[in-house]
Amino acid sequence: xxxxxxxxxxxxxxxxxxxxxxxxxxxxxxxxxxxxxxxxxxxxxxxxxxxxxxxxxxxxxxxxxxxxxxxxxxxxxxxxxxxxxxxxxxxxxxxxxxxxxxxxxxxxxxxxxxxxxxxxxxxxxxxxxxxxxxxxxxxxxxxxxxxxxxxxxxxxxxxxxxxxxxxxxxxxxxxxxxxxxxxxxxxxxxxxxxxxxxxxxxxxxxxxxxxxxxxxxxxxxxxxxxxxxxxxxxxxxxxxxxxxxxxxxxxxxxxxxxxxxxxxxxxxxxxxxxxxxxxxxxxxxxxxxxxxxxxxxxxxxxxxxxxxxxxxxxxxxxxxxxxxxxxxxxxx
Numbered sequence: 164x165x166x167x168x169x170x171x172x173x174x175x176x177x178x179x180x181x182x183x184x185x186x187x188x189x190x191x192x193x194x195x196x197x198x199x200x201x202x203x204x205x206x207x208x209x210x211x212x213x214x215x216x217x218x219x220x221x222x223x224x225x226x227x228x229x230x231x232x233x234x235x236x237x238x239x240x241x242x243x244x245x246x247x248x249x250x251x252x253x254x255x256x257x258x259x260x261x262x263x264x265x266x267x268x269x270x271x272x273x274x275x276x277x278x279x280x281x282x283x284x285x286x287x288x289x290x291x292x293x294x295x296x297x298x299x300x301x302x303x304x305x306x307x308x309x310x311x312x313x314x315x316x317x318x319x320x321x322x323x324x325x326x327x328x329x330x331x332x333x334x335x336x337x338x339x340x341x342x343x344x345x346x347x348x349x350x351x352x353x354x355x356x357x358x359x360x361x362x363x364x365x366x367x368x369x370x371x372x373x374x375x376x377x378x379x380x381x382x383x384x385x386x387x388x389x390x391x392x393x394x395x396x397x398x399x400x401x402x403x404x405x406x407x408x409x410x411x412x413x414x415x416x417x418x419x420x421x422x423x424x425x426x427x428x429x430x431x432x433x434x435x436x437x438x439x440x441x442x443x444x445x446x447x448x449x450x451x452x453x454x455x456x457x458x459x460x461x462x463x464x465x466x467x468x469x470x471x472x473x474x475x476x477x478x479x480x481x482x483x484x485x486x487x488x489x490x491x492x493x494x495x
Contacts, residue, residue, distance in 0.1 A: 165198050250389040251290055256283040256401060265400035265422045272453065275408040282403040283385065288346040289374060293382035295339055297485040300464060302335050310375045313365060320351075323361040337361065348374070377435040381418045383485055384431045384462055388421045391492040397424040409451050427495065428458055431488070435464040446479055457481055457495055462488050 165178045167187060171194040183200045250256065257280035269276045296303050306323060313321040323340065325333050337354070340361050344352040348371055351364035366372075374382075385403050392399040400422045408414050419431040430452065432445055438461070449459040460481045463471070471482040483491045 165200060167196065167198050169194055169196050171196075250285060250393065251386065252286055254284050254286050256285065256389075257281060262400055262402055264398070264425050265402055265420065268400075268422050268425075268428060269407065273410045274452075276402075277406040278402050279404045279406075282405075283401060285386075288348070289379070289382045290386050292342065292346060292348060292374070293379040294386065295342060296379050297383040297464075299335060299339070300485060302332055303339055304465065306336060306339065307375060307379075310363065310365065314372050314375065318365070320349075320362060320364040323363065324359065325361065326359040377433070380433040380435050380462065380464055380485065384419045384433050384488060387485075387489045388419055388429065388431060388492065391489060392421060392423060394493070395423065399423045400425075413451070415448055423495075428452070428454060429460070429492065429495065430454060430458065431460045431462055433462050433464075438463055442474075442478055442480070449480060457491075460488070460491060 165180050165183045166175070167178055168175045169189040169192060172189060172192040174189050174191045176190075178198055180200070182198050185198045186195050187198055188195050255261065259280070261283075262278055262280075266276060266278075296307060309321045309323065313319075323336065325336065328336065340349075340352055340363060343349045343363070348366060349363045350366050351362075353362040353364075354360075355362065381403055385401070388401060392401070402420050403418065405417050405420060406414065407417060417430055418433045421429040421431075423429065430449070434441075442461075445459070445461055449456075452459070456479050460483055462483055462485060464485060466474075466482060466484050468484070468487070471484055471487070474480070474482040481491060
């Protein structure tokens, strides 16, 4: 079907799909408007809705933070809490005061830092989708690979074939794709039950493209680190996607960095692709940062438990996969 909406008087009606793209005078006020495909029109409305919803949540968080500041003495850094906190929907971590302890730690080592405050703003849906991928990676890995391939080839979408999947996998894949559409990580989702396929129309947005190419694991690692810090109930400072310059002028990017109680640094580097050739680079980086083996974790998306344990024994680094990341953190 096609949909017609007048921008002047808000008159709405459905028309035959063959009229999509035509210009038509409004039956009520005669203002000329374009006739749209119903699915496209609804997708545009949903994108605007979710954008407004995120803005509304951000404003709510800001008002709540302002109220808390007004009710308590002014402090430059967050205090430890008596109970675990939920960091899944907050802009508080992007505030400058949150990173002060971390900046002082790097300054003490004569390391220059460039922070990306937006990289720890969890009011969007990156952390939710990252959690969905990481917790069912064996099932969803082919889907992510198809999406990445489609982006590399500049395709507008990709088709997920479901015929060879059992009922449980079929349900999980379908639910994940629906979640992608609900949170606007894809622009359109078409399910062909007769052909047992899902057609995903991709979003051209660079942040979404980068997310699927591997940034999803950084988001998951960040949320696991925050969960660990919350369980410890100690003050912390964190950053994601930060750029550092060592005293010898070497420049590196750190995926996730957590400073617990002003004295315990934890660095998590995330890899969704080839990583063997970079092991020595990470070993030298760990040494330059002055971290212990247990404090520098290399989280690899598809490394087996056996390989993670074996590589940890061989190299002066801690290897893990998303499944056991929190377990390794809790050992510190």
